[in-house]
Amino acid sequence: MNNIKNRFSIKDLENLTGIKAHTIRIWEKRYNLLEPKRTDTNIRYYDLENFQKLLNVSYLNNNGYKISKIATIDEPQIPVLVKEIAAKSSLDNHAINAFKLSMLNFDQSLFFKTYASLLEEKDFNEIFYNIFIPLLDEIGLLWQTDTITPAHEHFLSSLIRQKILINTEKAQMQIKERSKKTFVLFLPENEVHELGLMFINYRLSEKGYHTIFLGQSVPLDSLKDILNYYDDVTYISYFTIHPTKEEVVDYLQDFDNLIMKKSKSQLWVLGKILEDVQHNKLPKGITSFQNIKNLIDKL
Missing domain, CATH: 1.10.1660.10 (Multidrug-efflux Transporter Regulator; Chain: A; Domain 2)
Structure with a gap:
């Protein structure tokens, strides 16, 4: 054919x-x-x-x-x-x-x-x-x-x-000492568009940070297990199609209740779904970014 x-x-x-x-x-x-x-x-x-x-x-x-x-x-x-x-x-x-x-x-x-x-x-x-x-x-x-x-x-x-x-592997092989700060990169359930998140993982590795890349469609319950192993954790996620615009505020609130109120962790988020969300109304500790470059510039 x-x-x-x-x-x-x-x-x-x-x-x-x-x-x-x-x-x-x-x-x-x-x-x-x-x-x-x-x-x-x-x-x-x-x-x-x-x-x-x-x-x-x-x-x-x-x-x-x-x-x-x-x-x-x-x-x-x-x-x-x-x-x-x-x-x-x-x-x-x-x-x-x-x-x-x-x-x-x-x-x-x-x-x-x-x-x-x-x-x-x-x-x-x-x-x-x-x-x-x-x-x-x-x-x-x-x-x-x-x-x-x-x-x-x-x-x-x-x-x-x-x-x-390929570039992520090269960057991670250059890291001499693991940083105290840990970044956990994940996509919400039913979200599969991971290229942007993968590139962020590469850039963090390039800068010498310790990263844990969990990838696509990760349930919230699974994310809290990370807190048993690391103290200084920043979660990063990329919302392209899920959660939907109607669900995104509730999702962020659930994340706050399940993970952030029980730890000193942060959540950094970006993606098209967040365009209509009022950033000043996000739970404390959750930061949204317009694009990948803005997120990387914060480091």
């Missing part, structure tokens, strides 16, 4: 590239930049070659090339020119596009090649903040609009997870 997505609607192209469908039609009709195909039932679609070309055209356009000029460039020279510009300037947008292609084609080699080229100019922290976070945000939107399948999202997430784990 062929798993490669090779047919795209104009709405798919808009979602994948950020270029409005109206603009795509203009580029297509006025400059002949794309050549849509038709199904047996006469429905227009774009193939993978069209999608790749549109990514390259968009990249050139964002780097100062007018569409009228791009239209005069021999087609085989367009990707060559893109690579030349990417080598001289920021690789960020080019890398994000390459990772998207890697995801759509389930192409591990392209992912690893793109990642290796980024490492020539950036460290892992920069890659995660500047490339992976924006990429994952886009992937979430693409999944919600049915442009990609959950399989695409899982494929890309698993490769990013590998990179976080």
Whole structure:
């Protein structure tokens, strides 16, 4: 079975590239930049070659090339020119596009090649903040609009997870002496989106802190057991879909009653679910953060 997505609607192209469908039609009709195909039932679609070309055209356009000029460039020279510009300037947008292609084609080699080229100019922290976070945000939107399948999202997430784990192991091997402060990282029950929490674990390890990573879907009762082993404990959690917006305040109150009122521990939380929560009404000892960088800056 062929798993490669090779047919795209104009709405798919808009979602994948950020270029409005109206603009795509203009580029297509006025400059002949794309050549849509038709199904047996006469429905227009774009193939993978069209999608790749549109990514390259968009990249050139964002780097100062007018569409009228791009239209005069021999087609085989367009990707060559893109690579030349990417080598001289920021690789960020080019890398994000390459990772998207890697995801759509389930192409591990392209992912690893793109990642290796980024490492020539950036460290892992920069890659995660500047490339992976924006990429994952886009992937979430693409999944919600049915442009990609959950399989695409899982494929890309698993490769990013590998990179976080490799760098976490390196950081933990550098720790000479365990810190007195312990960070316990967990996700609430039914929460499985752990990449952000994994990166926080890596950053804490990099700074020499002792961490205990519990991962996905951890019941509250299990968390209190940690207090039997450590005195200075800060829990960290990341709420992406659970608890829901309707449940989050009650969840935090339960955490406070079960764990914090019986210890000197703290809870640091972040995630989209907390956007509508009034931070000044959180129980004492619970701190919310807008993003990972804000949390790390507090250390």
